[in-house]
Amino acid sequence: MTNIPNIYGCMVFNDSVMKERLPSDVYTSLKNTIQTGKTIDVSIANEVASAMKDWACEKGATHYTHWFQPLTSVTAEKHDSFICPDGRDKVVMEFSGKELIKGESDASSFPSGGLRETCNARGYTAWDPSSYAFIKNKTLYIPTVFFSYGGESLDAKTPLLRSMDALSEQALRVLSALGDTSASRVLTSVGAEQEYFLVNKEFYDKREDLIYTGRTLFGAPAPKGEELEDHYFGPLKTKVAEYMSEVDTELWKLGISSKTKHNEVAPSQHELAPIYEPTSVALDHNMLIMDTMKRVAEHHGMVALLHEKPYAGISGSGKHNNWSISTDTGENLLSPGKNPASNTRFLLFLSAIIRAVDEYQDLLRFSVASPGNDHRLGANEAPPAIVSIFLGDELEAIVEAIVGDTDYTEKARLKTNIGVPSVPTFRYDSTDRNRTSPFAFTGNKFEFRMLGSSQNIAMPNIVLNTAVAGVLCDFADALENAESVTDKAKEIIKQTLTCHRRIIFNGNGYSEEWVAEAHRRGLLNLKTSVDAYPCLLADKNIALFGRFGVMNEAELRARHAVLFETYCKTVGIEAKTMIDIVNKKIIPSIERYLCELATTAKAKRDICGDGVIALEKSLILKLTELCENINSTAQKLKDHTVSAKSKSNSKQSAEYYRDCVCPEMARLRLAVDAAEQLVPADLWPLPSYGELTYKQ
Numbered sequence: 100m101t102n103i104p105n106i107y108g109c110m111v112f113n114d115s116v117m118k119e120r121l122p123s124d125v126y127t128s129l130k131n132t133i134q135t136g137k138t139i140d141v142s143i144a145n146e147v148a149s150a151m152k153d154w155a156c157e158k159g160a161t162h163y164t165h166w167f168q169p170l171t172s173v174t175a176e177k178h179d180s181f182i183c184p185d186g187r188d189k190v191v192m193e194f195s196g197k198e199l200i201k202g203e204s205d206a207s208s209f210p211s212g213g214l215r216e217t218c219n220a221r222g223y224t225a226w227d228p229s230s231y232a233f234i235k236n237k238t239l240y241i242p243t244v245f246f247s248y249g250g251e252s253l254d255a256k257t258p259l260l261r262s263m264d265a266l267s268e269q270a271l272r273v274l275s276a277l278g279d280t281s282a283s284r285v286l287t288s289v290g291a292e293q294e295y296f297l298v299n300k301e302f303y304d305k306r307e308d309l310i311y312t313g314r315t316l317f318g319a320p321a322p323k324g325e326e327l328e329d330h331y332f333g334p335l336k337t338k339v340a341e342y343m344s345e346v347d348t349e350l351w352k353l354g355i356s357s358k359t360k361h362n363e364v365a366p367s368q369h370e371l372a373p374i375y376e377p378t379s380v381a382l383d384h385n386m387l388i389m390d391t392m393k394r395v396a397e398h399h400g401m402v403a404l405l406h407e408k409p410y411a412g413i414s415g416s417g418k419h420n421n422w423s424i425s426t427d428t429g430e431n432l433l434s435p436g437k438n439p440a441s442n443t444r445f446l447l448f449l450s451a452i453i454r455a456v457d458e459y460q461d462l463l464r465f466s467v468a469s470p471g472n473d474h475r476l477g478a479n480e481a482p483p484a485i486v487s488i489f490l491g492d493e494l495e496a497i498v499e500a501i502v503g504d505t506d507y508t509e510k511a512r513l514k515t516n517i518g519v520p521s522v523p524t525f526r527y528d529s530t531d532r533n534r535t536s537p538f539a540f541t542g543n544k545f546e547f548r549m550l551g552s553s554q555n556i557a558m559p560n561i562v563l564n565t566a567v568a569g570v571l572c573d574f575a576d577a578l579e580n581a582e583s584v585t586d587k588a589k590e591i592i593k594q595t596l597t598c599h600r601r602i603i604f605n606g607n608g609y610s611e612e613w614v615a616e617a618h619r620r621g622l623l624n625l626k627t628s629v630d631a632y633p634c635l636l637a638d639k640n641i642a643l644f645g646r647f648g649v650m651n652e653a654e655l656r657a658r659h660a661v662l663f664e665t666y667c668k669t670v671g672i673e674a675k676t677m678i679d680i681v682n683k684k685i686i687p688s689i690e691r692y693l694c695e696l697a698t699t700a701k702a703k704r705d706i707c708g709d710g711v712i713a714l715e716k717s718l719i720l721k722l723t724e725l726c727e728n729i730n731s732t733a734q735k736l737k738d739h740t741v742s743a744k745s746k747s748n749s750k751q752s753a754e755y756y757r758d759c760v761c762p763e764m765a766r767l768r769l770a771v772d773a774a775e776q777l778v779p780a781d782l783w784p785l786p787s788y789g790e791l792t793y794k795q
């Protein structure tokens with residue numbers, strides 16, 4: 100049996116290792132930077148590097164790497180060994196402060212949205228001391244940020260760190276205006292629940308669509324999908340339980356507090372949730388969770404699919420970003436306390452979030468936009484593409500009372516009574532849950548549920564932090580100049596809630612009525628990524644990011660360009676994969692079956708005459724028609740991809756991909772899936788949905 104407390108964090112250069120191995124002044128200085136976010140004293144770098152190297156080598160490491168998050172969906176690393184010549188024949192293991200602090204890389208080989216060209220390619224990685232170094236695959240990983248020669252951020256993390264600072268500064272101003280000066284930093288925390296699918300590697304290897312695009316592009320539905328609702332929280336299969344157990348152990352070794360695991364709604368779909376932590380650390384850890392899920396699956400003959408929509412017709416995967424704001428003295432500013440109606444501080448922060456979400460609903464929608472997520476949002480399995488806030492009965496009633504100037508009477512929280520005396524009783528929560536809301540208050544945090552399963556969580560949190568910082572800054576300005584802070588705070592709360600109430604919606608977010616109602620309220624409904632991407636460059640949004648130095652206009656334009664390009668490339672790869680599978684596998688298989696049918700029909704007719712070949716004849720006719728349809732649709736799809744590429748800019752290309760390529764792909768799929776239902780299993784070249792989702 101593994102002793103969990105003993106292995107927990109054993110691969111991490113964490114606080115206790117630092118304390119044990121660093122001279123006390125170096126330790127104090129580094130810890131100060133980690134806790135306060137203040138600039139690091141570079142003179143300690145040599146000693147930290149040397150301690151890190153000794154620790155890592157003792158654990159079998161031979162290499163180190165700067166680890167960063169470029170504007171792709173995955174992390175990047177380049178390994179250097181610690182070896183350094185010692186005379187002609189020998190080596191020693193070395194790692195300098197300079198190597199710890201700074202790395203150089205060719206920025207033009209990563210997406211830069213025009214910020215870096217091949218001719219001026221220099222990019223840097225710089226140590227992010229707020230996230231612990233760790234060992235994986237005999238390599239010391241140093242979390243870093245990535246930026247260009249001109250200082251523009253080229254990664255997901257730099258703007259996130261900047262947004263956390265912005266929020267901290269503005270929240271501290273509000274707290275101090277309210278007379279609370281005990282905190283010296285305000286932190287946002289995130290717990291990201293990660294959904295994923297597991298598929299048998301043997302089947303996976305036969306599906307080029309899964310290999311190249313992460314999702315199935317063809318596949319007739321299995322006789323059983325998720326209609327019996329028997330998978331969610333269902334018992335774990337032994338193979339899956341063993342997989343999950345290894346994932347947990349690997350994560351615990353990396354100091355990642357994997358806490359909850361269970362089967363999800365769709366067959367072969369699962370979820371893992373860690374305990375929440377500061378956002379930038381949660382970001383690194385979520386990347387490691389996704390990486391660990393994929394690596395460990397190989398040991399169990401499976402592949403972990405993190406795509407938002409691996410299978411049509413059954414639920415896709417998301418990521419729930421549980422987000423809260425707390426002080427370094429340990430107070431959660433989103434905790435309503437016993438009496439929320441008279442908790443001014445809570446109501447101020449709540450109002451700030453409500454206003455931020457309403458004013459920047461476009462940016463929030465933008466922050467979760469991806470070609471993969473286009474298949475989920477608004478498809479009645481995930482929140483709609485419309486951003487709204489669920490507050491729950493109690494807070495909703497408080498908001499009503501504040502806006503309407505009436506008294507709020509607290510509803511008594513009933514005790515449970517289920518008619519079985521032996522079952523313990525407790526008080527009901529103050530509100531029921533709502534699973535359909537994209538942004539739901541859940542007791543002392545907000546759960547942003549629109550994120551796609553494969554996405555990097557930085558952007559949604561950058562938007563949340565910065566938008567809320569913006570509102571808190573306005574609040575602080577007003578409070579700092581007020582004669583009576585209490586009166587001013589009340590006035591701000593009332594005014595904000597009155598103006599931004601339209602964003603609050605407690606009903607069923609999946610319903611048609613909500614779409615119509617949201618339209619009446621003037622809320623945005625940006626259905627696809629291509630609709631959402633341009634929001635980034637709206638004047639008000641450029642102003643917001645610029646106001647706190649989170650991202651300047653060049654950095655925003657770069658991200659905008661990368662997103663459009665990535666959209667085009669992603670859909671382009673999907674289309675090409677479809678055409679390839681059709682030409683090399685689908686059409687030949689149908690033809691083979693046609694040949695078999697014709698041979699059988701001929702033989703039967705020779706023996707028994709024309710009367711006995713009705714079945715073969717009808718199948719031959721149907722399949723011939725389908726095959727021709729498949730062939731001509733694939734040809735049209737090919738023509739469309741050529742037209743898409745010839746557009747004058749990537750926005751126009753993306754629109755063409757969405758409006759012409761995607762519908763053609765859907766038509767091609769329809770014809771292929773119809774054929775799959777007629778061709779015998781042993782002749783069909785792709786493993787079926789039944790095999791993929793039920794035979795892990």
Ligand code: ADP
Nearest residue numbers: 288289290291359372373374375421422423544
């Ligand atoms: P559910 O699926 O019921 O929403 P889970 O237990 O799967 O709940 O996940 C809840 C997530 O919210 C966990 O990652 C948890 O650590 C996180 N969480 C709990 N409290 C907070 C908080 N104050 N701030 C941020 N995240 C939180």
Ligand code: MG
Nearest residue numbers: 292359370372
């Ligand atoms: Mg959960």
